[in-house]
Amino acid sequence: MSLEDARAGTLRHTPLIDEHRRLGARMVPFAGWAMPVQYAGIVEEHRAVRQRSGMFDVSHMGRFEVHGPEAARFLRYISTWDMTRLATGEGHYSAVCREDGGILDDIYVFRLEADRYLVVVNASNAEKMRKWMERHVSAFNARLVDRHASTVMIAVQGPQSLELLAGVIGRDFVAALKPRRCGETEWRGRTLFASRTGYTGEDGLELVIDAGAAPDVWQALLDAGVQPCGLGARDTLRLEAALLLYGNDMDEDTNPLEVGLDWVVTTDDGADFLGRDALVHVKEAGSSRQLVCLKAADRGIMRPGCPILSSGREAGKVTSGGYSPTLSVSIGMGFVPEEFGTEGTQLTVDVRGKPLDVQVVPRPFYKRPKRA
Amino acid sequence: MPSPPDLKYTKEHEWVRMEGDTGTVGITDYAQDQLGDIVFVDLPSAGTTVSQMQKFGEIESVKAVSELFSPVSGEVSEVNTALADQPELVNDSPYGEGWMLRIRLSEPAEIDQLLTAQEYDEFTAQEDS
Numbered sequence: 001m002s003l004e005d006a007r008a009g010t011l012r013h014t015p016l017i018d019e020h021r022r023l024g025a026r027m028v029p030f031a032g033w034a035m036p037v038q039y040a041g042i043v044e045e046h047r048a049v050r051q052r053s054g055m056f057d058v059s060h061m062g063r064f065e066v067h068g069p070e071a072a073r074f075l076r077y078i079s080t081w082d083m084t085r086l087a088t089g090e091g092h093y094s095a096v097c098r099e100d101g102g103i104l105d106d107i108y109v110f111r112l113e114a115d116r117y118l119v120v121v122n123a124s125n126a127e128k129m130r131k132w133m134e135r136h137v138s139a140f141n142a143r144l145v146d147r148h149a150s151t152v153m154i155a156v157q158g159p160q161s162l163e164l165l166a167g168v169i170g171r172d173f174v175a176a177l178k179p180r181r182c183g184e185t186e187w188r189g190r191t192l193f194a195s196r197t198g199y200t201g202e203d204g205l206e207l208v209i210d211a212g213a214a215p216d217v218w219q220a221l222l223d224a225g226v227q228p229c230g231l232g233a234r235d236t237l238r239l240e241a242a243l244l245l246y247g248n249d250m251d252e253d254t255n256p257l258e259v260g261l262d263w264v265v266t267t268d269d270g271a272d273f274l275g276r277d278a279l280v281h282v283k284e285a286g287s288s289r290q291l292v293c294l295k296a297a298d299r300g301i302m303r304p305g306c307p308i309l310s311s312g313r314e315a316g317k318v319t320s321g322g323y324s325p326t327l328s329v330s331i332g333m334g335f336v337p338e339e340f341g342t343e344g345t346q347l348t349v350d351v352r353g354k355p356l357d358v359q360v361v362p363r364p365f366y367k368r369p370k371r372a
Numbered sequence: 373m374p375s376p377p378d379l380k381y382t383k384e385h386e387w388v389r390m391e392g393d394t395g396t397v398g399i400t401d402y403a404q405d406q407l408g409d410i411v412f413v414d415l416p417s418a419g420t421t422v423s424q425m426q427k428f429g430e431i432e433s434v435k436a437v438s439e440l441f442s443p444v445s446g447e448v449s450e451v452n453t454a455l456a457d458q459p460e461l462v463n464d465s466p467y468g469e470g471w472m473l474r475i476r477l478s479e480p481a482e483i484d485q486l487l488t489a490q491e492y493d494e495f496t497a498q499e500d501s
Contacts, residue, residue: 299456300414300430301412354414
């Protein structure tokens with residue numbers, strides 16, 4: 001058999017690299033960064049997040065603050081979702097599109113203060129997004145502050161996370177953070193940002209703090225019983241929750257409407273934004289393809305790039321695929337023509353020459369149980 | 373931990389244990405550790421002919437798929453059907469219950485081309501450095 005050579009050479013390090021090494025993490029290159037792919041094992045980490053609490057170093061994701069009286073107008077102009085609707089202490093997900101509607105990135109924007117916002121972008125797009133925002137911010141009375149290198153970002157996810165976080169960063173502060181809300185507090189003399197968001201399908205917070213405090217926060221969370229988790233589990237968790245991954249499920253040749261992100265495209269405010277005309281056109285004309293959720297009916301594992309067949313003819317390709325630890329079967333997402341997008345449609349995925357029967361199923365694959 | 377001294381190894385991380393004219397084949401502890409949680413093993417059926425260093429199957433971990441190469445040539449006489457329902461046996465017991473195939477050798481001399489345990493351990497130590 002052949003083992004992928006996953007060694008970290010001249011890669012960027014997050015402020016937590018020593019912590020990862022001390023914990024025996026297996027490091028892999030990801031978007032130019034040396035990142036932990038797993039510590040104890042992907043399935044164990046996946047279960048820790050579904051059942052208890054796990055944390056991820058997501059410092060590789062780009063972080064920018066936007067300051068100034070026209071920060072909201074600037075963010076509205078580059079986002080498909082109307083960012084002027086954000087109240088202070090709120091966050092929202094959005095796409096950033098080119099003029100032709102192609103997705104440059106998917107982002108999360110938080111309003112920290114009236115004239116101060118935090119924008120979180122994908123690691124793989126951080127440089128591209130910095131240039132894109134720099135190019136467009138000059139037309140507004142606003143400025144961009146790159147916080148990528150000066151801060152660390154840690155996602156703490158899972159049903160016990162809020163309780164454990166309350167003990168570490170403050171009970172009243174955590175209790176006040178409703179879903180998709182954000183806030184800042186002080187932790188050991190430093191400003192700590194937290195938002196009730198994540199990328200796993202579980203409840204939890206995402207934290208941003210000065211890089212210098214990174215080892216202390218990480219250790220405090222470890223001491224509280226939060227399990228360190230790597231990018232491997234992050235991918236299986238987000239796939240079960242049917243959350244999209246930039247570069248797999250969308251890219252610059254994809255528009256938000258065909259990947260099910262119509263809920264982050266607001267055109268009713270009448271405001272101009274990058275990609276507006278193209279997206280209005282797609283909305284009127286309809287999409288020729290759509291991203292669907294696929295669940296295997298048999299053993300075998302669909303992976304990105306596998307062709308999706310209908311009656312022996314290629315209908316599309318798997319964009320994300322793998323093994324679901326929760327469902328103990330292979331799941332995936334992929335593009336198919338509209339007529340194959342109906343739930344219950346039987347399709348076949350060509351797994352390196354072997355047919356794997358799959359079914360179009362509702363999105364997401366996994367929804368967290370309601371807890372009292 | 374040193375690899376079991378009674379087995380022969382490939383640089384592709386398979387092992388073979390000889391008993392008479394039959395070799396039992398699996399993947400090494402090093403390999404299962406590198407792969408992580410194994411969730412599917414695709415093996416040929418009994419009666420299939422395999423050739424030395426040719427692909428005989430695939431192994432899927434949560435992370436990725438990898439090809440399996442046969443350390444020896446011959447006919448598959450037995451397949452570990454337990455792996456269909458319990459692929460994790462490869463993680464738990466790579467040299468025992470996680471075995472994959474028994475092969476009746478057609479070219480017994482091929483064994484001499486394989487690595488000893490010591491050579492294999494030196495090889496993986498280099499890969500890790």
